[in-house]
Amino acid sequence: MDVFYTSPWVPPEWIAAHGFQPRGVWSSPALDLRAAPLAEGVCAFAAGVLRLVEARPAAGFVLTTHCDQLRRGFDALDDATGNSTFLFNLPATWQTPTARRLYQAELRRLGRFLVRLGGAAPDRSRLQPICQAYEQARCRLRAAAGTCSGRRLTELSAHYHWTGEAKSGSEPEPETGAVPLALVGGPLPPSLWGLLELIEAAGGRLVLDGTEAGERSLLPQVRLHPPGEPENQPTSTGAPRPPDTEDGVEILANAYFDALTAVFQRPNTRLYQWLRARVAARQVRGIILWHYVGCDLWRAEAQSLREALGLPVLLLEADETDGHSLRHAGRIAAFIECLR
Ligand code: SF4
Structure with missing residues (x-):
């Protein structure tokens, strides 16, 4: 089953580890930016994403809060698409431990959504090779x-x-x-x-x-070693360095959070x-x-x-x-x- 994500700051490896095929929505040949009538002020990309969600009820979609257009689009879609859409809260700030914890919590919440979608929660030995x-x-x-x-x-x-x-x-x-x-x-x-x-x-x-x-x-550097081997945390790009951890989900979250370079x-x-x-x-x-x-x-x-x-x-x-x-x-x- 395909699970589309609307921001590169949602880790596709986390989706894949639950048994789905991650698809960056912008790479979809079916993303139609031209045909639908667009209300004034509506971003063609956001509108195209929403049309794709409605056209692919058998797929999962992870929308993100990085802009109001997608956030509001998700609100408009939710009733129509039931449990196949998820809104990932990307923190708008990055300099506080709270923002880091929010990102980590969102990754875990996404995992629970993917399990509800029919996926299997990955253990460390499945997550690591992916x-x-x-x-x-x-x-x-x-x-x-x-x-x-x-x-x-x-x-x-x-x-x-x-x-x-x-x-x-x-x-x-x-x-x-x-x-x-x-x-x-x-x-x-x-x-x-x-x-x-x-x-x-x-x-x-x-x-x-x-x-x-x-x-x-392409910036995230995820260094998740097999269970039992010492971790090598990715270099921070400026955010406070988190404590070392053996938790694979946290390591994945920290790697993406530290690399997040967005407007x-x-x-x-x-x-x-x-x-x-x-x-x-x-x-x-x-x-x-x-x-x-x-x-x-x-x-x-x-x-x-x-x-x-x-x-x-x-x-x-x-x-x-x-x-x-x-x-x-x-x-x-x-x-x-x-x-x-
Ligand atoms: S950030 Fe939002 S409004 Fe801007 S291009 Fe992306 S979807 Fe469209």
């Missing part, structure tokens, strides 16, 4: 991020979130004179990858995929630290801020991105097309021309 397999896949993709094109990494990340597996990267791209760009913002499902073609056609080169399920989603958290300084390091290392010259109409979270970051990274920012709205729109093409071409 965590290891996911960690190995992320590790391969993190390594690939340093060499392959941003376009290829977008494809690899989407495949990972759909299957849990890592395909091979690509050879480093030869220098072509194309302008190195970062793409930052909301989820970019395969149906909108036409945007990447527009960037390339206009003389740009994507060197950093900072969209919701792109390179950032919705306050402060979202970890997002900016992550961006700053990679923008400098990859010599990014301009940023495309991709956001859905109605997504205040990302739209509000435009000025902060300019100031924090010292680079021009092109604000590009998803307009429920397949990413090939003439309007987008013209704006991207003009932006890249200015950067030359």
Whole structure:
């Protein structure tokens, strides 16, 4: 049975350990961002997720509270879909022990939901190899991020979130004179990858995929050793380090909590630290801020991105097309021309 998750900060290995196939919802070929009529101000991605929930009553869905659109969407769905949907409370803060405990508690609550859905609660000996397999896949993709094109990494990340597996990267791209760009913002499902073609056609080169399920989603480092072996806690990215523990669920929760690098958290300084390091290392010259109409979270970051990274920012709205729109093409071409 498929269990879809709407944020990369829900550990897919926890879903898999209960006997389900985790599916990053943004990777779904059935995610329809175009067809349904959208009320003004409703994010096309959130609306597409809600349509997918209704179209797949036999699947499980883990929605998240990282934005009001999905939170309210869950409220609207709950009666219709009975027990197959779950709302995961992602803490909006990260600097307190309370926020960490909330995340740990949510992971355990998700486990109880998955058992109600028909799954089996995993013991340590079942959880460990699944965590290891996911960690190995992320590790391969993190390594690939340093060499392959941003376009290829977008494809690899989407495949990972759909299957849990890592395909091979690509050879480093030869220098072509194309302008190195970062793409930052909301989820970019395969149906909108036409945007990447527009960037390339206009003389740009994507060197950093900072969209919701792109390179950032590969950050969690879960080191769950077999029972009886000493633990090696992941390095904290700034949050208070938790006490050592033998509890596999807690180790998994701490790894994700420490890696959580997202726009919705306050402060979202970890997002900016992550961006700053990679923008400098990859010599990014301009940023495309991709956001859905109605997504205040990302739209509000435009000025902060300019100031924090010292680079021009092109604000590009998803307009429920397949990413090939003439309007987008013209704006991207003009932006890249200015950067030359
Ligand atoms: S793109 Fe923005 S509004 Fe839409 S689901 Fe994601 S965070 Fe929410």
